[in-house]
Amino acid sequence: MQFPETLEGWLGLLEARHGQSIQLGLDRVRQVLAALNRPKTCPVFLVGGTNGKGSTCAFLEAILLAAGYKVGLYTSPHLIRYNERVRINGREIEDAPLVQAFGEVELARGDIPLTYFEHGTLAAWAAFAHAGLDAIILEVGLGGRLDAVNVFDPDCSIVTSVALDHMDYLGDTREAIGFEKAGIFRPGRPAICGDPMPPETLVDHARDIGAQLRVSGRDFGFSGDQGQWTFWVTGGTRRGGLAYPALRGVNQLLNASAVMAACDAVRDLLPISMQAVRQGLMLVDLPGRFxxxxxxxxxxxxxxxxxxxxxxxxxxxxxxxxxxxxxxxxxxxxxxxxxxxxxxxxxxxxxxxxxxxxxxxxxxxxxxxxxxxxxxxxxxxxxxxxxxxxxxxxxxxxxxxxxxxxxxxxxxxxxxxxxxxxxxxx
The missing domain is CATH 3.90.190.20 (Mur ligase, C-terminal domain)
Structure with missing residues (x-):
C-alpha cells in the first residue's frame, strides 16, 4: 500500500483501521517491537498511576533537561495537537519525523493488527531511536501490566497513585487496580510509589519479583511550610530550602518528591545535581493541570x-x-x-x-x-x-x-x- 504523506493522513488511517480503541495485551506489540529492531540505548523511565502521571513526567523531563541530558518524553492523550505526545529535548516533535516513524512501524507490523495507541507508542520509540537521547520517559496509557508501554525495559518505574478509574478494564477495587499498576515494576530495579497508602497487592508484587520498592512517607517524603519545602530519604540526606514547584496544587509535592526519589535511585546511571533539581522544579510547565x-x-x-x-x-x-x-x-x-x-x-x-x-x-x-x-x-x-x-x-x-x-x-x-x-x- 502507499503510505500517507502527512500526519493527518496517518492519524485518519489509524482511527479508521481499528474499531477497538483499547485492547490490552503485549504479545502483538512485542512482536512488532522485535521486527522494528530499535534496541534500547539509554535509561528508560516508566510512569504509571491513576492521577499525577502527566505532572510526574513533566517534573522528570524538566529536571533531566536542566541537568543537561537529551530527553525523550511520550505521553497521552494530547490536548490540541498529536505532536504533544512526543517531545524531544523539551519540544514537540515535528510532523516529518513522526510521519517517518509511523511508516517504520507499518513496515514492521506486517499483518499484525495494532490499535491507534499501540501504533503511536511504537512510533514514538522509533522516533526516539533517531534522536541520540540520554534518557526516555514513557507514560503508561491505561493500567500498567498489559499496557503497550510495558513492552519496554525500564531502569526505574514510578506509580504515582492508585484510585478507582477505568474499572471496566482494571477491576473495581484498589487492590485489583494496584496489581495492574505494579505490573510496570521490574526485578532488581527501582520501583517508586508516590501513593502513601499503596494497596497490599502493589507492595506484595514488588516483593515477589524482587523490585527495589520505595514508598512515599516510608522510604522518602517531604515536609514544608509557607515558604519552602524539604525532601528526605530514609537513611539518606535531607534536601531543604526548596522553592515550591511551578506546577500549582497541593498534590504536586507528592509528585515532585516521587520524581526526586526516582532521580536518587538512578544517580549512578544519570547523575543529577541539586541545582538541576531546583531549576527543573522552577521551570516545569504542563497545560491543563490546575x-x-x-x-x-x-x-x-x-x-x-x-x-x-x-x-x-x-x-x-x-x-x-x-x-x-x-x-x-x-x-x-x-x-x-x-x-x-x-x-x-x-x-x-x-x-x-x-x-x-x-x-x-x-x-x-x-x-x-x-x-x-x-x-x-x-x-x-x-x-x-x-x-x-x-x-x-x-x-x-x-x-x-x-x-x-x-x-x-x-x-x-x-x-x-x-x-x-x-x-x-x-
Missing part, C-alpha cells in the same frame, strides 16, 4: 475526571482565596464515575455550565444536569450547552471580573476551551 490563566476573571483549567482528582481540585480551589462566585464548565465521559467526581465540587461551584462531549463515550449535557440535580444542586444553578466552547463563552460573558471560571471533567473539555482561546488570538 493551570491558572492570566487575566480576569480568573480561569482555571484542570483535566480532573475522577473522584480522587476532583477531591484534589476542590482542595486547590479552596486554597485560592476569596472569589464572589465560581462558574464551572463541565463535560465528562459516560464511563467515568460522574457522581463521585461531581459530589466533591457541588458546594464549591455557584453556576454549573454543563456541556455535551463528542464521540460515543461523551455524556450528554442533559444527563449531567440530571446527576447534579440528584446531588442536590438546584435547577436555577444549572445550564446546558452543546459543547465546552459554548459553555465557556457563556461563562466569559456572565462572570464578573472578580469571579473565577473552572474548566474540568475531561481532557476533551479542557482541549476544546484551549482551542477556542487559541483561535481567538490568531
Amino acid at each position: 493551570q491558572v490563566l492570566p487575566g480576569r476573571p480568573s480561569v482555571i483549567l484542570d483535566v480532573a475526571h475522577n473522584p480522587q482528582a476532583a477531591a484534589v481540585l476542590n482542595e486547590n480551589l479552596a486554597s485560592m482565596g476569596f472569589f464572589p462566585e465560581t462558574w464551572a464548565v463541565v463535560g465528562m465521559l459516560a464511563d467515568k464515575d460522574v457522581v463521585g467526581t461531581l459530589q466533591f465540587l457541588k458546594e464549591r461551584v455557584d453556576h454549573w455550565l454543563v456541556c455535551t462531549l463528542p464521540g460515543p463515550r461523551g455524556l450528554e449535557a442533559a444527563r449531567l444536569a440530571e446527576i447534579l440535580g440528584e446531588l442536590g444542586v438546584s435547577a436555577e444553578r444549572i445550564q446546558t450547552f452543546v459543547a465546552p466552547a459554548a459553555a465557556y463563552a457563556h461563562a466569559q460573558e456572565k462572570a464578573a471580573e472578580g469571579d473565577r471560571i473552572v474548566v474540568f471533567g475531561s481532557f476533551l473539555t479542557v482541549a476544546d476551551v484551549l482551542a477556542t482561546r487559541k483561535a481567538a488570538t490568531v
